[in-house]
Amino acid sequence: MLKNVQNSAKNQTPADVVKRAKKSSDFKEIIKLVLGVQIHILYFTTLIEHKTMEQVFLPYINECEKQKDHSFDLNQFKDNFPLEDVIRTQDAKEIEDKIHQGFVLITIETTSEECLLVNVSNLSEGVRKTNETENEFSVTGPKLGFVESLDTNILLLRSKLKSPLLTTEEFVLGTLSKTRVTIVYLDGITNEKHIETVKKRLSEIDFDIIWDTSVIDQIIRDNSHTPFPLYVSSERLDRISFTLSIGQVVIFCDGSPQAISGPSTILDFFIASEDYYYNWVIGSFFRLIRIFGIIFSIFSSSIYVAVVTFHFEVIPADLLGPLIKSRANVPFPPLIEVLFLEMTIELLREAGARLPTKVGQTLGIVGGIVIGQAAVAAALTSNVLLIIVALSALASFTTPTMAMSNTIRLLRFPFILMSSWLGGLGIMVGFAVLLCHLFKLKSFGTPYMVPLYPFRRNNFKDSFIRSPYSEISKRPGFLKPKETIKYSHVKKYQQKEDINDE
Known part of the structure; x- marks a missing residue:
């Protein structure tokens, strides 16, 4: 259907374009007599900037109307126009595209095909005025973000x-x-x-x-x-x-x-802008905490299911008593218990994200406390698992990018199912499958797991840790940049002696 419309559009004339546009209620036509020639001014009122139209475009047309001593010349009319972007064309496809971008179409009575397109588009209408980052917060560093324009x-x-x-x-x-x-x-x-x-x-x-x-x-x-x-x-x-x-x-x-x-690469999604605003020791510490949190978020619930179901002998004796006591009245197997809590957390998270900010925050805090306490009191889950799932949810929020955070949330469920089926072996099988999948991924043809695979020793300086600026003056080798040096650095600083008062 769409291809048929596109094919018919190739054979249309400017008159056909105007005829189709006039079906819209916001398409307006103004007829003026300029130097003895009737011109038609056509545009979408919702797309143009009315201030420019009223203060620049129409006053110029009115001035031309008053002139009586010249004959109409299309080239002179175009060259003297007080706006920069003026196009002379008879291409119907170009006319159709431009008027839907905020251009004003001027057709001349004496010429059936030649038209003028004048850019009077409104680029600021509907654009968000503030450009502070809303989804990627940072304590230090600039807060500037992009907008919809x-x-x-x-x-x-x-x-x-x-x-x-x-x-x-x-x-x-x-x-x-x-x-x-x-x-x-x-x-x-x-x-x-x-x-x-x-x-x-x-x-x-x-x-x-x-x-x-x-x-x-x-x-x-x-x-x-x-x-x-x-x-x-x-x-x-x-x-x-x-x-x-x-x-x-x-x-x-x-x-x-x-x-x-x-x-x-996969490590790019665990790097935050703040890592480069802190001292390299502090930045590296936060990055390692972030990576550890992601690993904990993926495997904590599945390890609990595997240990309680198959490998309870690995539980320390001091922890075995409290664990048995917390699960004594729980009627469900560990798998159902974990899935119930994980789905509860996901429901709270989705509800909090869709509701207004203040209501969402209240729901997340109050709902989490109330539901968690009620679930333990009703013997639907154990205290130990409640703590593990809560920490797992917190750890998933440490990911700087929302896209990777959603992936981490999804990965927990296959590992939980595998651990309930084969225990620790199921986790290892799932981990092996995950690694094989990651090793096969590419981003614009570049391996996704660099610098781990293929192994690139020099790229580890800004991967798991953030090295000092003197160590990361080169661009990553896997990108194969035409210029490898970002900036020059001094390897040794010459310490000057302090001036001693004599």
């Missing part, structure tokens, strides 16, 4: 990276939405292979509506059947600036406050 986002990026190497290339995607999508990279630093890969995948997209960068993420990813995010998605200006500086390619989408960058 593509032009504003590029402006913010250029104000941060004032470099002539910063290059942008724009695409229009979506057969219905005609969404502007821009890729950004540092020319002369970013590997050309990555740039060409991104451009090729974007040019091959055939989709109706591009709502957000997350849609592009799903369409262009190397493996669409993995729950793991393959590209870093962020709304933080400082984080996207950092990914550009190391040689990654960034994709912006008009209408989305999120930007995606790649090629990325």
Whole structure:
């Protein structure tokens, strides 16, 4: 159906475009007599900037109406127009695209095909005024984030990276939405292979509506059947600036406050912007805590099920008594007990995310306490498991990116099922399958598990720990940048003697 509409659109004339547009109630037509020639001014009232229309566009037309000593000249009329973006065309497809972007169409009575398109679009209407990061919080460092306007986002990026190497290339995607999508990279630093890969995948997209960068993420990813995010998605200006500086390619989408960058590795999703604002010792400590929290979140519940079901002999004698006492009146097997609590936590989390902020916070705190206490009092679960599941939920929140946090939440359930079936062996089998899956993943053709696989010793300086700035002056080798050195550093500081008062 859509292809038939597109094929018929190729054969249409400007008159056909106007006829179709007039079916919309917000499409307006103004007829003026300029230098003895009747012109028709057509536009969508909801797309134009009325201030420019009333103070610049229409006054110029009215001035032309008053002139009596000249004949109408289309080229002179176009050249003297007080607005910059004026296009002369007779291409019906271009006319249709432009009037839906906020251009005003001017048709001339004496010429059946020649038209003028004047850019009077409103770029600020409906755009969020504040650009503070809402989903990626930080205690230290800048709070600037992107908004839903593509032009504003590029402006913010250029104000941060004032470099002539910063290059942008724009695409229009979506057969219905005609969404502007821009890729950004540092020319002369970013590997050309990555740039060409991104451009090729974007040019091959055939989709109706591009709502957000997350849609592009799903369409262009190397493996669409993995729950793991393959590209870093962020709304933080400082984080996207950092990914550009190391040689990654960034994709912006008009209408989305999120930007995606790649090629990325799995360790990129556990790196927070704050790691680089603290001393390297403190930053490394927080990063290790974060990685440990993710491991604990995935395996804690499944280990509890495996130990209580199959391997109770590994429980220390001092802990065995309290554990037996807490589970003495629980009528369910460990699997049902764990699934009940895990699903309760997920329901509270989803409800808190969908409700208004103040109500969501109250529900999360009060609901968690009330339901947890009631579940223990009703002998539906044990105290020990309640503590484990609560800590597991807290640990999953330490992930800086929401996409990876959702993946961690999902991974817990297969491991719980495997541990209830085969115990510790089931956890090991699940872990082996997970590793094999991760080793096969790629991001823009780059291995996902670098520097672990393939092993890259030099890239460990900014992976599990954040080394001092003197040690991370080179860009990651797996990105194969054209320029490997980010900045020069002094290996030894010459200590000057203090001035002693004599």
